Amino acid sequence: MFLRNCWYVAGWSKDFDRSLKAETLLGEKIVFYRRADGTPVALEDACPHRKLPLSQGNLRGDTVECGYHGLTFDCTGACVAAPTQPDAIPRRAVVHAYPVVDRYRLTWIWMGDPALADPALIFPIENYDNPAWGSSDGGVLDIDCNYLWVCDNLLDPSHVAWVHVTSFAGAGTDDEPLEVARTDRGVIVSRWIYGKPPSPYYAGLVRFDGPCDRLQHYEMFLPGIALNKSVYTPAGTGGPDAPPTPETYVNISYNFMTPIDGDRTRYFWFQHRNTDPQDREISDKMNAGARMAFEEDRTVLEAVHRGMKTPRTPAIDLGLDAGAKLFRQMLSRAIIAEVAP
Numbered sequence: 001m002f003l004r005n006c007w008y009v010a011g012w013s014k015d016f017d018r019s020l021k022a023e024t025l026l027g028e029k030i031v032f033y034r035r036a037d038g039t040p041v042a043l044e045d046a047c048p049h050r051k052l053p054l055s056q057g058n059l060r061g062d063t064v065e066c067g068y069h070g071l072t073f074d075c076t077g078a079c080v081a082a083p084t085q086p087d088a089i090p091r092r093a094v095v096h097a098y099p100v101v102d103r104y105r106l107t108w109i110w111m112g113d114p115a116l117a118d119p120a121l122i123f124p125i126e127n128y129d130n131p132a133w134g135s136s137d138g139g140v141l142d143i144d145c146n147y148l149w150v151c152d153n154l155l156d157p158s159h160v161a162w163v164h165v166t167s168f169a170g171a172g173t174d175d176e177p178l179e180v181a182r183t184d185r186g187v188i189v190s191r192w193i194y195g196k197p198p199s200p201y202y203a204g205l206v207r208f209d210g211p212c213d214r215l216q217h218y219e220m221f222l223p224g225i226a227l228n229k230s231v232y233t234p235a236g237t238g239g240p241d242a243p244p245t246p247e248t249y250v251n252i253s254y255n256f257m258t259p260i261d262g263d264r265t266r267y268f269w270f271q272h273r274n275t276d277p278q279d280r281e282i283s284d285k286m287n288a289g290a291r292m293a294f295e296e297d298r299t300v301l302e303a304v305h306r307g308m309k310t311p312r313t314p315a316i317d318l319g320l321d322a323g324a325k326l327f328r329q330m331l332s333r334a335i336i337a338e339v340a341p
Contacts, residue, residue, distance in 0.1 A: 001027075001259075001262060001335075002026045002027075002111070002223070002259055002335070003222060003223040003331060003334050003335050003338060004026065004111045004112035004113075004338065005110075005111075005112030005113055005116050005338055006110070006111070006112065006121070006222065006223045007101075007108045007109070007110055007117075007121060007122045007123065008025065008026070008108065008109055008110075008111060008223065008224075008256075008258045009106050009107070009108060009109075009256040009258050009266075009268050010023065010025060010030075010032065010042065010100065010106075010107045010108065010109040010258070011023070011032075011106070011107050011140070011268075012105060012106060012107070012138075012140065012268070013040075013102045013105055013106060013107045014105070015107075016032050016033065016034055016040055016107055017033075017034055018033065018034055018036070018059065019033060019059065020032075020033050020054070020055045020056075020057065020058075020059055020064065021033065021055065022045055022053060022055035024260050024261060025109065025111065025258055025259070025260065025266075026111050026258075026259050026260075026261070027259075027260075027261045027262070028044070028111070029044070029045040029046060029053065030042050030043065030044065030045050030098060030109075031043050031044075031045040031053065031054045031055040031064065032100075032107075033059055033064070035062040035075060036061065036062055039075075040100040040101070040102060040107050041062075041075045041097075041100065042097070042098040042099075042100045042109055043064065043073060043075075043077055043095050043096065043097055043098070044077065044095040044096040044097075044098075046095065047066040047068060047071055047095070048071075048079075048090075048092060048093050048094065048095060049066070049068065049069060049071055049093070050068060052066060052067060052068045054066060054073065054095070060072065062074065062075060063075075063080060063081075065081075069083070069084055070082070070083040070084070071083075071093055073093075073095055075097065076097050077094055077095040077096055077097035078094060079093035079094065097114065098110060098111065098114070099114050099117035101119050101122065103119070103122055104125050104128055105138075105270075106256070106268065108122055112338070123221060123225050123256075125254060125272070127272065127274075128272070131277060132274065132277060133272055133273060133274055133277055134272070134273045134275060134276045134277040134278070134279060134282065134283060135270060135271065135272050135273075135277075135283065136270050136271040136272075136283045136284075136286045136287040136290070137270065137283065137284075137287055138254075138268065138269050138270025138271070138287065139268070139269060139270075139287065139290070139291055139294075140266060140267065140268050140269075141266075141267045141269075141291075141294055141295070141298060142260070142264060142265070142266055142267070143264070143265045143266075143267055143297075143298045143301055143302060144263065144264055144302045144305065145263070145264070145265060145301045145302050145304065145305030146259070146262055146263060146265065146305055147224050147257045147258070147259040147265040148224075148328060148331075149265075149301050149304050149305055149308070150224070150257050150265050150267060150297075150301060151220055151224050151226070151257060151324065151327060151328075152321070152324040153297055153300075153301060154218060154220060154226035154228060154255055154257075155187060155189050155218050155220050155226075155323040155324045155327060156189070156218070156320055156321075156323075156324065157173065157178065157189060157190075157191065157216040157218050158173065158174065158178070158320045159300075160173050160199075161173040161174035162174075163293075163296050163297060163300055164201075164293050164296060166200055167199065167200055167201040167289055167292065167293045167296075168199050168200075168201050168293060173193070173199075173216070176191050176193050177191060178190070178191050178319075178320060178322075178323070179191060180322045180323045180326065182326060182330070183219075185221045185222060186219060186220045186221040186222055186327060186330065187219070187220050187323050187324075187326050187327040187330065188217065188218070188219045188323070189218045189219075189322075189323035190215065190216060190217045190218065190219075191215075191216055192213060192214070192215050192238055192239055192240065193213070193214045193215075193216070194213045194214075194235065194238065194239075195211045195212075195213065195235045195236075196211055196212065196214065197211055197212070198212050198214065198232055199214075201289050201293075202230065202232055202249070202251070204285075205249060205251070205273075205275075205282070205286075206232045206247075206249045207247050207249060207275065208234050208247040210234065210235065211234075211235040212232045212233060212234060212235055212238070213232075213233050213234070213235055213236070213237060213238025213239065213242075214230070214231065214232055214238070215229065215230065215231035215232075215238065216230065217229035217230070217231070218323070220323075220327050222330065222331060222334055223331065223334075224256070224257035224258070224259075224331075225254075225255070225256050225257070226253075226254075226255035226256075226257070227252060227253075227254060227255075228252070228253040228255065229250065229251070229252045229253075230250070230251045230252075230253075231248065231249070231250050232248070232249040233245055233247065233248040233249070234247055248274075249273070249274065249275060250273065250274040251271055251272070251273045251274075251286075252271070252272045252273075253269060253270075253271050253272075253290065254269060254270055254271075254272065255267065255268070255269045256268040256269070263305070267294065269290060269294070270287075271283075271286050271287070271290060273286070
């Protein structure tokens with residue numbers, strides 16, 4: 001069901017501290033905490049004795065003490081103390097330890113073979129440290145649907161014409177042809193829309209007046225990371241091979257889908273723009289607008305999930321589903337290859 005030998009976002013780094021925090025990711029129960037030096041730790045949230053969640057225990061220094069009989073585990077998952085039998089720590093008293101890394105204000109977790117957990121494989125965010133780029137705080141949203149429905153949505157530029165009328169919609173988003181391309185990391189669905197007004201969300205952000213040429217660039221990477229890029233440039237200056245102008249506005253929405261289980265998704269996001277790096281008012285406005293739009297998505301996607309779980313008749317596909325279908329095929333092949341002997 002899930003690709004495991006890859007990095008997922010476990011949460012915002014600020015949300016993990018010197019306390020035990022229980023989470024479920026990819027159907028697995030995990031306890032998170034930070035060592036005294038700030039290093040994040042993630043362990044299987046179950047004592048091997050009677051499976052009491054370790055998150056119901058106590059943090060003792062950098063170790064976790066089970067709240068039932070005091071079995072104590074270090075950051076590697078090894079049992080280092082058994083108070084009821086101090087001279088005979090059970091050899092099988094081990095819990096799984098997950099590799100975790102802080103990067104880009106996010107805490108990432110490797111859900112597969114720890115020996116394969118290379119931090120260099122964490123999704124790269126270009127211009128993250130560029131002082132000329134502004135960033136929103138971002139957010140998190142739990143959606144009661146399978147993560148693949150969220151991925152489908154983020155490979156579908158057309159839905160904005162109906163779901164996001166007051167934000168991302170605009171002339172051409174309902175019927176302009178889409179281009180689909182496969183990359184070594186995922187799928188791109190994109191289109192240029194020429195000579196139209198900017199969408200409501202961007203009308204107050206672009207640095208020019210009048211109609212624009214607009215790029216909708218929706219890109220999905222394995223296992224479920226979306227880079228949605230919006231480019232706005234004065235009419236007549238846009239296009240696939242056109243260089244940017246001094247007025248060209250670029251905003252990239254980074255979206256990270258982490259399955260909680262087969263029926264729930266934790267959705268993290270933030271925006272990154274090529275203007276106004278210090279303008280808190282703009283950042284807050286963009287963040288609020290994005291959250292409003294994602295709440296609109298949540299209403300639709302939760303209903304889609306319920307409908308697709310118990311269909312009375314077979315579902316059909318439209319031409320706009322080509323990118324999502326291609327991504328699902330790539331992901332399915334990667335999962336099969338991962339579990340193949």
